[in-house]
Amino acid sequence: MKIAIASGKGGTGKTTFATLFAHAIRPSTYVDADVEEPNGHIFLKPEIEEEKDFSELVPKIIDEKCTFCGICADECPYKALVILKPTKKWLFFPELCHSCGICAYVCPVKGALVEVPKKKGVIRKGKAGNIKFMEGILNLGEPTPVPLISSLLREIDEKDQNVIIDAPPGTSCPVVETLGFADFVLLVSEPTPFGIYDLSLAVELTRDLKKPFAIIENKYNPDNHLLEDYAKKENIDILYRLPFEEEIAKSYSKGELPFERFEESLRQLYEEIKRRVK
Amino acid sequence: MKIFVTSTGENLESTVDPKFGRCNYYIIYDTEKKEFEVKENPYKTGQSSVGISVAQLAINNNCSVAISVNYGPNAFRVLSEGGVKTYKAKEDMKVKDAIEAYLKGELEEVNNPVSHEQAEKIFPHHHHHDD
Numbered sequence: 536m537k538i539a540i541a542s543g544k545g546g547t548g549k550t551t552f553a554t555l556f557a558h559a560i561r562p563s564t565y566v567d568a569d570v571e572e573p574n575g576h577i578f579l580k581p582e583i584e585e586e587k588d589f590s591e592l593v594p595k596i597i598d599e600k601c602t603f604c605g606i607c608a609d610e611c612p613y614k615a616l617v618i619l620k621p622t623k624k625w626l627f628f629p630e631l632c633h634s635c636g637i638c639a640y641v642c643p644v645k646g647a648l649v650e651v652p653k654k655k656g657v658i659r660k661g662k663a664g665n666i667k668f669m670e671g672i673l674n675l676g677e678p679t680p681v682p683l684i685s686s687l688l689r690e691i692d693e694k695d696q697n698v699i700i701d702a703p704p705g706t707s708c709p710v711v712e713t714l715g716f717a718d719f720v721l722l723v724s725e726p727t728p729f730g731i732y733d734l735s736l737a738v739e740l741t742r743d744l745k746k747p748f749a750i751i752e753n754k755y756n757p758d759n760h761l762l763e764d765y766a767k768k769e770n771i772d773i774l775y776r777l778p779f780e781e782e783i784a785k786s787y788s789k790g791e792l793p794f795e796r797f798e799e800s801l802r803q804l805y806e807e808i809k810r811r812v813k
Numbered sequence: 814m815k816i817f818v819t820s821t822g823e824n825l826e827s828t829v830d831p832k833f834g835r836c837n838y839y840i841i842y843d844t845e846k847k848e849f850e851v852k853e854n855p856y857k858t859g860q861s862s863v864g865i866s867v868a869q870l871a872i873n874n875n876c877s878v879a880i881s882v883n884y885g886p887n888a889f890r891v892l893s894e895g896g897v898k899t900y901k902a903k904e905d906m907k908v909k910d911a912i913e914a915y916l917k918g919e920l921e922e923v924n925n926p927v928s929h930e931q932a933e934k935i936f937p938h939h940h941h942h943d944d
Contacts, residue, residue: 613861613862614861614862614865614866615862617865617868617869617891617894619872619891619894619895620872620873621872621875621895621896622894622895622896624894624895626890626891626894628862628865628887631861631862631887
């Protein structure tokens with residue numbers, strides 16, 4: 536089973552929860568799909584055993600063959616190519632290129648526009664005890680993390696058990712891509728107006744994707760009913776609560792988490808999710 | 814010679830639009846015929862890379878000079894590679910005064926674009942994948 540840990544808002548405790556959860560249900564697989572700022576490694580401290588480049592194709596124009604007709608630039612949806620007809624020059628803006636391949640497809644002159652690989656990030660794999668660890672790291676300045684996320688999640692093996700996918704924040708394309716791989720989604724939220732507003736967007740998205748889901752409440756304070764009220768109104772279960780405690784924040788700031796303390800209750804949560812997915 | 818000027822309005826009395834890629838209108842002034850044509854900027858509200866598109870308008874209309882106030886880095890690269898010299902008008906200068914100042918050699922040539930960071934402040938735009 537693959538469980539994605541997502542949230543609308545950033546900084547609600549996705550990685551805190553995802554790493555605690557992956558640790559509790561080990562042997563497990565933890566996949567950090569927040570490739571623009573992966574930080575699960577800080578808490579799981581894996582030994583990296585394998586690192587491979589993630590590349591995509593970008594255009595290269597061969598000056599001797601190019602007729603500077605400009606069709607590639609006209610068709611590029613991202614304006615990453617510019618053909619200057621009067622001066623017979625071409626310009627490429629790599630930070631705008633989404634590697635969609637349209638330029639190569641429409642070029643009418645054989646061999647004038649070739650596609651060459653460009654490194655856009657890395658995929659790393661390793662082990663933290665009996666947790667299999669995987670993460671993607673996108674290079675700075677790349678226009679979209681989606682292809683790397685897609686590549687990373689395709690590396691999850693059928694044999695990998697108890698897979699926890701740490702999703703990127705927000706509700707846009709990278710999150711849609713990530714949730715597509717999940718059998719169940721846990722939305723981590725905090726009981727604040729901002730937290731609940733962004734959660735409501737994530738709820739809308741998860742419903743659109745027709746994924747079974749539930750809420751995890753982080754920074755839980757028994758006197759604060761904001762999130763509980765929202766969940767009741769929307770008829771969503773809050774399946775787990777992490778307490779709002781200075782101790783947890785202190786250990787987090789040192790890259791540590793109280794793994795043992797929540798282990799038993801998180802295993803019970805896993806059993807509950809298994810029942811729901813069946 | 815043709816001069817490409819970014820303009821807030823539809824005639825030579827309008828002020829120079831300080832935003833190159835997101836200008837309201839562009840005016841192409843022909844110094845030989847002493848005539849101008851004005852067009853609305855079709856890329857004004859585009860999501861991204863509008864500077865590149867507007868720079869291409871200047872090049873494809875055979876302009877050899879551009880007058881604006883702030884050029885973004887991508888627009889600047891396209892203009893300079895395309896052989897268009899870039900000049901900086903003073904803010905609130907009328908288009909006709911800016912053209913006249915250029916012809917008298919009184920406008921400053923721009924040799925560096927505003928940085929991506931400055932550009933983000935001057936031409937704020939919506940990021941489409943990171944909310």
